[in-house]
Amino acid sequence: MRRAQAWFVVALLLGVFVLSSYLDEGLPLRSDITALLPVSDRDPLVAAAADRVASMGERSLRIYVLAEPSRQGEAARAVADALRAAPAFTRVARSAQDFLEPDARGRVRDLLLQHRFRMLSDADRQRLRRDGTAADDYFLRRAKSALYGFTTGSGVAFLDDPFGLVAARLASAAQPASAGALARDDQGHFVAHAADSETTYPLILAQTREGPFALRAQASQKEALARTRAALHRVAPSAEMLVDGLLPHAAAASAQARNEVTVIGGGALVTILLLMGWAFGSLRPFLLSMLVIGGGVLLAVAVTAQVFGSLHLLTLVFGASLVGVAVDYCMHFFASRAERGVDVQPAILLGLLSSVAAYASMVMAPFPGVRQMAFFAAVGLVGTWLGVRWLLPATTGMVVLRERARRAAGWWIAHSGGRLDAVQRRRTVIVLLASLPLLALLIACNLKPRDDIRLLHSMPAELQTQQARIAALRGGSATSAMAVLVRAPDRASLWDRERRLLQSLDGHPGVLALSAVFPPPAQQQADYALLGRTLYRDNGPLEALSRQTAMPQAGMAAHRADYEAAREHRLRLEEWLDSPLATALRSLWLGEVDGEFASVVLLRDAGLRSAAMRASAGIAGAQVFDQVERLSSAMGRYRHYIAWLLVLAYGVAGTLLALTLGWWSASLILLPPLVATAGVLVFWSVSGFVFSVFSLMGLVLLLGIGADYGIFLRKSRGDQRPAMAAVMLSMSTTMLAFGLLALSQTPALRSFGLSVGLGVPLTFLLASVLAGQRSDESN
Amino acid sequence: MSPPALAALLLASMLLPVHGHASGTALAQVAERLATTPAISRGQFEQSKKLAELETNLRSTGDFVLLVQQGLLWEVETPFASTLVIRSDGIRQLVDGQETLRIGADEQPGTQIVTAVLLAVFEGDVEKLDQQFLIDDSTIADEEWRIVLRPRSEATRVLVEKLILSGGERVQRVRIHEGGGDQSDVQLTYEQPPSPLSKRERALLAGE
Numbered sequence: 001m002r003r004a005q006a007w008f009v010v011a012l013l014l015g016v017f018v019l020s021s022y023l024d025e026g027l028p029l030r031s032d033i034t035a036l037l038p039v040s041d042r043d044p045l046v047a048a049a050a051d052r053v054a055s056m057g058e059r060s061l062r063i064y065v066l067a068e069p070s071r072q073g074e075a076a077r078a079v080a081d082a083l084r085a086a087p088a089f090t091r092v093a094r095s096a097q098d099f100l101e102p103d104a105r106g107r108v109r110d111l112l113l114q115h116r117f118r119m120l121s122d123a124d125r126q127r128l129r130r131d132g133t134a135a136d137d138y139f140l141r142r143a144k145s146a147l148y149g150f151t152t153g154s155g156v157a158f159l160d161d162p163f164g165l166v167a168a169r170l171a172s173a174a175q176p177a178s179a180g181a182l183a184r185d186d187q188g189h190f191v192a193h194a195a196d197s198e199t200t201y202p203l204i205l206a207q208t209r210e211g212p213f214a215l216r217a218q219a220s221q222k223e224a225l226a227r228t229r230a231a232l233h234r235v236a237p238s239a240e241m242l243v244d245g246l247l248p249h250a251a252a253a254s255a256q257a258r259n260e261v262t263v264i265g266g267g268a269l270v271t272i273l274l275l276m277g278w279a280f281g282s283l284r285p286f287l288l289s290m291l292v293i294g295g296g297v298l299l300a301v302a303v304t305a306q307v308f309g310s311l312h313l314l315t316l317v318f319g320a321s322l323v324g325v326a327v328d329y330c331m332h333f334f335a336s337r338a339e340r341g342v343d344v345q346p347a348i349l350l351g352l353l354s355s356v357a358a359y360a361s362m363v364m365a366p367f368p369g370v371r372q373m374a375f376f377a378a379v380g381l382v383g384t385w386l387g388v389r390w391l392l393p394a395t396t397g398m399v400v401l402r403e404r405a406r407r408a409a410g411w412w413i414a415h416s417g418g419r420l421d422a423v424q425r426r427r428t429v430i431v432l433l434a435s436l437p438l439l440a441l442l443i444a445c446n447l448k449p450r451d452d453i454r455l456l457h458s459m460p461a462e463l464q465t466q467q468a469r470i471a472a473l474r475g476g477s478a479t480s481a482m483a484v485l486v487r488a489p490d491r492a493s494l495w496d497r498e499r500r501l502l503q504s505l506d507g508h509p510g511v512l513a514l515s516a517v518f519p520p521p522a523q524q525q526a527d528y529a530l531l532g533r534t535l536y537r538d539n540g541p542l543e544a545l546s547r548q549t550a551m552p553q554a555g556m557a558a559h560r561a562d563y564e565a566a567r568e569h570r571l572r573l574e575e576w577l578d579s580p581l582a583t584a585l586r587s588l589w590l591g592e593v594d595g596e597f598a599s600v601v602l603l604r605d606a607g608l609r610s611a612a613m614r615a616s617a618g619i620a621g622a623q624v625f626d627q628v629e630r631l632s633s634a635m636g637r638y639r640h641y642i643a644w645l646l647v648l649a650y651g652v653a654g655t656l657l658a659l660t661l662g663w664w665s666a667s668l669i670l671l672p673p674l675v676a677t678a679g680v681l682v683f684w685s686v687s688g689f690v691f692s693v694f695s696l697m698g699l700v701l702l703l704g705i706g707a708d709y710g711i712f713l714r715k716s717r718g719d720q721r722p723a724m725a726a727v728m729l730s731m732s733t734t735m736l737a738f739g740l741l742a743l744s745q746t747p748a749l750r751s752f753g754l755s756v757g758l759g760v761p762l763t764f765l766l767a768s769v770l771a772g773q774r775s776d777e778s779n
Numbered sequence: 780m781s782p783p784a785l786a787a788l789l790l791a792s793m794l795l796p797v798h799g800h801a802s803g804t805a806l807a808q809v810a811e812r813l814a815t816t817p818a819i820s821r822g823q824f825e826q827s828k829k830l831a832e833l834e835t836n837l838r839s840t841g842d843f844v845l846l847v848q849q850g851l852l853w854e855v856e857t858p859f860a861s862t863l864v865i866r867s868d869g870i871r872q873l874v875d876g877q878e879t880l881r882i883g884a885d886e887q888p889g890t891q892i893v894t895a896v897l898l899a900v901f902e903g904d905v906e907k908l909d910q911q912f913l914i915d916d917s918t919i920a921d922e923e924w925r926i927v928l929r930p931r932s933e934a935t936r937v938l939v940e941k942l943i944l945s946g947g948e949r950v951q952r953v954r955i956h957e958g959g960g961d962q963s964d965v966q967l968t969y970e971q972p973p974s975p976l977s978k979r980e981r982a983l984l985a986g987e
Binding site for chain 2: 105106109138141142146151152153154155157160164168549551552555558
């Protein structure tokens, strides 16, 4: 035993060692539901596009500064400065200018200057195309007024660009498409109109450097926002700051989940403490149990984080409650410890194996979330079992089940299963089995699963009112997470398809596309040729300009040489993507994947849906996708998988139990959770609650718990009371803990809690009825 | 020295104005010499433009109108008529009533800087200039002054490399070394008293 104890300590230390590697940066915890959903769609390009859309959307923030008019400038500056000072934020912009880093302006000018013969502004191109040489006069006037007029500060020498093509192009080139059609004040600062449309408030755009769902990043983002708020209040004490974006939602959701887990976990802990204290009249079993379970959870956290790279908050909640089920093992151990000739370890091992086998079968699921939770649960259960097997027996001191617990168990046995004889039990089993198809029919007709991802999102009241105010400031336009994926066998046709798509979307400001800013090669070539036919034709406007002004011929000749030299020098996409001009749109380019080229066109306005659908239908390789819909359908697939996995898990556990205990015992053990599952599904069918994948997950947990009840009650020899007492204890704690979870404001947790909270007492009831006395032990 | 005297000296030294960098002082001295800018100023200009890498000077003359807090109207008469409207929200160029160029401050990064600088120069707004420029050199006499300004930031340097201003009660000569290499030298003569705005001027300055 000493050696065993040493092994346990070594295992614990190992867990602590692995965990300590996270001490510096904390556990890599994530809180977004999407992280649980499948990483890969069947189509890798759709997956890549969705990824870009999600990261572009989830990181951008709009911050409204609600200050009195006289303080607005100062307040907005304070907010922008504080955000810029925070490393958690990037691309903080009060005006369009801010989108270009100050030192990037020279690079932008040089890039445009270098490619000025291939990047006409839309207006100039149109004029030259439509009017041809008749446009000469217009451009000559522009040139002459630049020559004799006051400076316009384009930063480009006259002789490099006599017709002002760069200046005209610059006017549209640097327009930050992500700023869309934001209103601006006379200084170019972004503003939002209040509902009365008279008042305007400063608006600041920003991006979080990392997504808001990684809890560590989220914490520093929240802290930076708090500091920004403080900075705002220093200059304008009565001012307010409204933050629009995913961050506040993500923060509220994780705070809520954490709060509830604390409250619920704490509640469960206190209940277990009280109940164990009542049953054993000692603190010892409780403390030892906590040590064992703590070891199991620790092991699970460490190993899962190592294997999966990050740990999802829901894994922690679901997984930890699964491992918490292992408190049952401890209760059985203590309840029967004083019993002479009773070795509860084989039953515990069987319970462990059936649960682990059931969960291990789920590791095969193609969903990263399911895989992670199943893995976590299996590792945690094994860790706990190691403690029950090796640590608990090595502890000295006697723990005795109190007489009061024994009496209560006896009473319950006498009033449930104890009343039935073998024939009645058989009849009960037949009735239960016969009821299953009926229940199934009832469920099949009435169960209406809802997979809408939005149902999983609950907003605290405070956030809701804030959201309503933001909606008013946004002018009612709803943001969307829609996009069009455009793909083509080569770049030229990709640009052509994008162009056609943009044409049919008619320059809507909510559309973000690369080709709206990057001139495709074909267009560059066309622009160059167009200039050759018009402004730069032999003896054309260039020479006329020289004749009409006092400018020496030499200057013009040098410029013409520039034009000729640029013939082969086109602007490549990569060059443009590397430039500061592309910062906001870089991630729309997916590049070459499996011999196909692809790009993403973002639709930032929910109103664009039908137009985009219509346009894409007529364009080969264009495909609209909606992030919300995509996630919702993934939730649906997720639900189907779990349903099948649940069936599989019952099969695996049943086979295992049948091989060790025989078919009759196996069915007596599994019938209670199975019927309870059906019962819970009937509840979901007839009640108005939303049945989702999380309700199903509760049923997965129910299998693990319910099978244990049967196993312990059936495996107990002689006096059944200690086993019954242990089962009663564990049932009460589980029911209370998950009953509390059913009160959760987080819909996922609520569904989960309701399933378990209802299923467990039902399973317990059926298991006690079927367990009965030893009369059919021979089976 | 007795403790009270020491304290008095310390206190006095704290109350004395602290002289900062020379640039701050020179700008302040310029500000002292400049008269308050009236709501409307107008006059004639004579511009000589020297293009990068060419020796030729291109001369032009015309009228200008400044409406404080609104904008600047630049009407070239010779050798070629054109109109430039500079407002904080952008720059418009018109020839024979036809718009040949429009650059919105919200569209093109930098235009806001240019318009702010040009308007500050004409309005004699020393404080605004100080935000963008450092004094490189200054000559300040009783009535006359001359300052050489260099941009504080790279963003401004791309557009304006150097700004040389001189004058007395008003800014009389503006020399701009543009980021692209061209140079403009502008002489201003003010009309005293300025005649009121015509309907056309008012409309142009209002951005119409």
